Amino acid sequence: MLLLLLLLGVVIPVTSPIDSVQLVSFDKSRKIKDGPVMCALDVANETKTSSLQYCLRDCARDGTCTNFNIKNSDTCDIYNYEPRILIAMPGCENYKVPVIHCITRYHTYIWL
Numbered sequence: 001m002l003l004l005l006l007l008l009g010v011v012i013p014v015t016s017p018i019d020s021v022q023l024v025s026f027d028k029s030r031k032i033k034d035g036p037v038m039c040a041l042d043v044a045n046e047t048k049t050s051s052l053q054y055c056l057r058d059c060a061r062d063g064t065c066t067n068f069n070i071k072n073s074d075t076c077d078i079y080n081y082e083p084r085i086l087i088a089m090p091g092c093e094n095y096k097v098p099v100i101h102c103i104t105r106y107h108t109y110i111w112l
Contacts, residue, residue: 026056029067029086029094039092040069040083050076059097069094 029038050058055076059065062078069077071092086094 026059026095026097029096031086036088037093038086039071039089040067040077040079040094041085041087042079042081042083044069044077045080046076046078048076048078049074056095059095065097067094067096 030036031038051074052070055068055070059068059078064080065078066082067079069092
């Protein structure tokens with residue numbers, strides 16, 4: 001029966017993604033390895049009230065996010081480009097998005 005279906009041009013998917021997990025690595029911006037954490041002063045693409053956790057999530061979901069600032073633990077600046085003006089500023093930390101890995105888990109379907 002499977003052979004007949006294949007001869008008729010019917011394609012039967014045997015796997016399909018049911019969910020995926022993004023593993024995102026963020027690095028604090030520094031001019032030198034163990035120097036102070038920098039803060040971007042360029043104009044952000046988006047600014048909102050958000051905690052570090054939600055800012056991390058929003059940046060990870062945005063495929064164009066390259067950097068973000070957390071200011072005073074409740075303001076999130078998202079950048080879709082590489083900021084040029086970075087300075088050390090109390091209460092502000094800039095994070096770079098160097099690597100995004102996507103892991104997809106598949107579910108197998110068998111039709112009889």
